[in-house]
Amino acid sequence: MNLPDEILKTFASELQALTSLDQVREKRREVQARVRQQFGGLSALEPAEKRRVGQQLNRIKAEIERLAAVRQHELEAAQPQAGEAFDPELPAPPLRLGHVHPTIAILRRMNAFFQSLGFEVVDGPEIETDHFNYGALNIPPDHPAREMQDTIYLLEPDLLLRSHTSAVETHVMERRKPPLRIVAPGKAYRNEAINVTNNYMFFQYEGLAIDRHVKMSHLHWVLTAFLNFMFGADCKSRFRAKYYPQVEPGLGVDLACEFCSGSGCSVCKQKGWIEILGAGMVHPNVLTFMGIDWSQYSGFAFGMGLDRLVMSATGISDIRELYGPRMSYIPEV
């Protein structure tokens, strides 16, 4: 038996006498140092002999590591533990997976739908200027929404918390040229009385498509497909004229009340319909403001609040709970 083999054999026998992990580590270091000394003598050997001895030393080095690891594992397993008897029927300690917020769960579904149609999901600032939040969207200086009672100002009148995610559209239109297809989900803020149905903070979902030959008929198709995706193929919707400053023509989209099937009940306030979103063709003033030629390009935009959707999906009746601490107990949508 040559020296390297002897080192290995001695190490294997000494290991069994060691009783702590630290002892094993120290012994391993000591023995590996001895092996390294053997490497130092290789330079004096003939090439063929050098290769043979070098391979032997490498093998022994790896075997020392393996033996040390096995002994370490044995020592770890031998440490005293509660419930020593092996009982596979005992419950495993829970390895819990977290849940996303229900609003995010809804957002994921919506994003997946619009991304399948080539829409990008974009983001924009929550601190906005009057220009991006109002001016560029054809909302004139005296529009009621601009007033302090509706807008939360950081510095009136120039700096505010965005009151709608339409402001993201103006950022995108300013820095990019058509064709554009974007959706912009996010928080918006309004200075509203806080109660069961209103909160100062809410989630909106905005969409925009601009290109040559974009028409209301496309908008109808996209929104109808979206409603069928979200509410089922048999959902009943209607499109009606409505005013929004940033679109012309503008339209409101209603869904037949799911509780009364359109016959009228307290949920839909006897209307039979629940307003679900607003939409329309991008106003020529908005396009012109962004340097887009209305005679060549057209576009549609749509926007909706998410909170009602989420509340309906989760069975929450108080909007304040949606963005409060108790939400982590509400099951995932």
Place this chain on the structure above:
Amino acid sequence: MKVPLSWLAHYVSLPPEHELLPRLTAIGHMLDGLVQLPGGQHVVSLEIRQNRPDCLSVFGMAREVGAAFSSPVMEVPLAELPSEIHQSDADTPDYVCFLHIKGARLERLSHEMLTVLEQYGQASVNPFVDLSNYVMIELGQPLHVYAASEIDVMSAHSRPARRDETLTLLNGETVILTEQDLVIADRTGPLSLAGILGSNATKVVSTSGDIIVEAGNFRPALVRRTARRHGLTTEASQRSSKLLAPGLVPVALQRFLALLAQYGAAGETALWQAGSVPERSSGPIVLDHRDIERLSGVHIAVERARDMLISLGFKAEVVPGQKIAALPPWWRTDVAHPADLIEEVLRIHGYSHIPLERLDSMPPPSTPDSVWEQEEMVRNILCAWGYDEAILDAFLVDRVGDFEKRPDVVRVENSPTGDMDLLRPSLIPNLLSSARFLPFLLPQRRLFEIGRTFHLVNGQPVEARTAAWVLMIGSRPSSWHHRGVQPDFYTLKAEAEAVLEALGIGVSVDTSSFIPFPFQVGKSCCLREKSGEIMGYVGEVEHQAYGATPVRMSFAVEIYLPPPTERQEKRLRTPRREADSFDISLLVDEQSKVPMIQERIEQVLRQDLITVRLIDVYGGKQLNAGARSFTFRVVYDRRRGEPGMVWREVGNVITHQFNAEVRGASR
């Protein structure tokens, strides 16, 4: 807007309700409610579009019904106003007319008029006032009647109120005015809140005598703000706070005069005017007929489109080039652009008749804005680690800590709640606040949020996309299974580093930086990118300050999400490499820090380095005082060379730079 259908039927033939109401909804006047009165009469409540104040009137709705059903609309009889107009010297940007009627007499309105007013919900006050209300609801122009003896009509005009002027209103309330309020005043002082409500001192009480009827076209925003400031929402303010047509002012006075003559008596009249008629663009709007199809996808013949506009009161004609020249009617203040004409045509055509046309798919652009994807990645990692997502207030909920005094916090000018005005500079406080609402605490509770934090930088408010997570350890015992290792600072530090690594960011620890509350000084640290930029904080946090009593110990991480970069995208796309590894143990003095050694190893191996991790620390008796042994596991691209060779390469550099002793090598 409430519309008694019997009143509406005065002007236009009505179809059955099941046809009328859906059609009105479709063209933009959504049915908001339907009330059946004891006599079987119906009053409908319609949601009128903000830009259509002309429809805040029964006659305005009659015009819409006429256009929607191609029915003729009966005109309302008007009387002549005096041809001479006395111009007030007062300088006002509003347009106000005062009709002085001497010897007016009106015992009561006709039974029919009183009935429809009652159906509308308007209580009877005085015959002259009832008549002015009737005209307001019929035509949409608010009128106000004064006892002529109580005002000096020659000096009457609209103006901003003066500070601390007072006015006792018709509802008995006395209001203290500000310079932001708009009033009708004469030389003696304010007479009424313009476009909102009259005053007690000038009201008419008799059924005969001299009266002055005021009609004004005021700046809508001023009326709206005045009404809001004093908490007054009146029939008049709802109309005057919108962009009414100036032409309504004389028409409403003519109508008042005609009805007074019909049901009572009017003597000599005189007309006073303050301000001038607001100018509006004259001339027709030219619409290229092809734009209707270009924007809607539906073909409507040019003559048909023209006829629709005519039915709405436009003067429209087809001109060469398949264009329509259309002059909006005087009562429409919402039409200024060819797109407005397209909307008029389409809503009468019916949006439900616009076909569905598939939108061709378009691939996303090559440089996607991947903020959403980045946040989703972080979200998925944290959920996999057992964290639940919360979305909490953008304001600091609890006034805890030193936030009030910090110079970099952002305040809003008008808090929605009054007490919350600090925008959150950190996500952690609200996450900790939420802990006290936890009805139970598992052995561990994990919450995270991805949202904006707000800071003042150089005096300017800025926002940062931020992710934060807290791990709260309860005071209850954990499960029967005690072998699990309790998480500690290093657990959270590892999580922070892993998330940042996924974002393409390598960080080092900085223990000398300011540690913001609620992180605990001495138990937390700052994480910096190599450039020195602060990427976040990790450590133990002060949950006690938030009343989180079930919590025994809590740790948190807050990191600022970088803009998605090419680097991150490339990193995510990097294919798996063939790797090799070795362990290297270094005996170093106490001056040598782990991050310094790791950084040096990174510099040696550069792009070939995959990971370098500290796997063992030894400071036992066998070492000299102050010395420590660190063992690193280095994973690298095996194309760099055999482990022994790379180990020597690294060892030589480290030995030289840190005066270290390489204690061993292994694979």
